[in-house]
Amino acid sequence: MPDSQPQPARSPDGDAAMTPGDGVLVLCGARLADGRVVDVRLSGGRIEAVGTSGSLAPGPRVDLTGYVLLPAPAEPHAHCDTALTAVAGGPLASGLEDVQRRTTEAALLQLGHGATAVRSHVRIGDVQGLRSLEAVLQARRALAGLTELSAVAVPRLLTGVAGADGLAMLRDAVKMGVTVIGGCPDLDPDPTGYAETVLGIAAEHGCSVDLHTDGDDPARLSRLAAMAGGLRPGVAIGPCAGLSRLPHDQAVLAGQQLAAAGVTVVCLPQGDCCVSMGGRGSWCAPVRLLRAAGVQVAAGSGALRDVANPVGRGDPLEAAFLLASHGELSPELAYEAVSGRARAAMGLPEVRVEAGFPAELLAVRGSGIAGVLSLxxxxxxxxxxxxxxxxxxxxxxxxxRADDRATVALDLPRQSPRGGDPER
Known part of the structure; x- marks a missing residue:
């Protein structure tokens, strides 16, 4: 049926086909985070109008009754080139086609969870050279229109004689179209020199910076903050789990320095990636302390079924759930960490469920953000x-009795035929 003709409302669980991006689509009966129930009209990739339920003109539409409609999450810290390698049976192939396949699968898994943009850190140098990066960029092109996949070039070494190859490859990565550069200064014999090199190349080419650090050296963090201050389009560091091992006063001072420099911290509640980067692991950065110091804090999922986290899910809602369940943030702020803050860390436009904003949205069955994070x-x-x-x-x-069953939608608040809440 042509897009211009009215269609019956369909449940997101029904047989409705995926909708064309250049047409008009109305999301009907969605509940917003503030409790309002609205219709949302999308057109040209943006939100065209938001009105009370039933107020917008008919057209192709999806019935979101029983769903909460939110700005879509983004994944600011993935490792798609190593994703899905934690399997039994010996080493996996690491050729271009294999990396591209796993990158594509990982990005689609994260898209299914709601992340419409993914930033993947990709190692360059060593035996792989630029092949993994090339594979990720090919996956990015193949996924265009489904999700936004970007790559961070991550050299192992950048200083001294041993770092010459890494420096040359980093420059080649920029020529290939990489707009974010990073790495782990802690693994270089000269961490300060490593960071200075990355920041210098970023300033030269207008790239963003996204660095790994476990953050347990206050002096090193202080130098990094001082070097990064004022760099635009900006600097993100993570997972910074080592901050949780510092004495409180030192952690507060480090947070204040990071805030003054405008550095965003990307924490990884599902388990940091420092195992694969050669560092020490810890649960998570002290998010509440960092926010109190004025640091912008985003949250990512990190490893997806690789050596660092063999059971990683790549689910931003799980990251938000962990932040909320551990008391680091309220459910609302925890979701903001994986959506608005994550998008900002990646340099993406802000999303609100309001007219004029990009139509990057996630609808989840439930009655509020706390329920969305739970189930x-x-x-x-x-x-x-x-x-x-x-x-x-x-x-x-x-x-x-085979004929006596209760079947209910997993997240939709409703009574079972036997009474009571089937979700409890």
């Missing part, structure tokens, strides 16, 4: 005004 399994993902992913989950209850 947010059924999801519908919108990228550039187009439904690009949909997940439907159901839970079934049964007993010895």
């Amino acid at each position: 947010g399994y059924s999801r519908l993902v919108v990228h550039r005004g187009r439904v690009v992913a949909r997940t439907s989950a159901v839970r079934e209850y049964g007993d010895v």
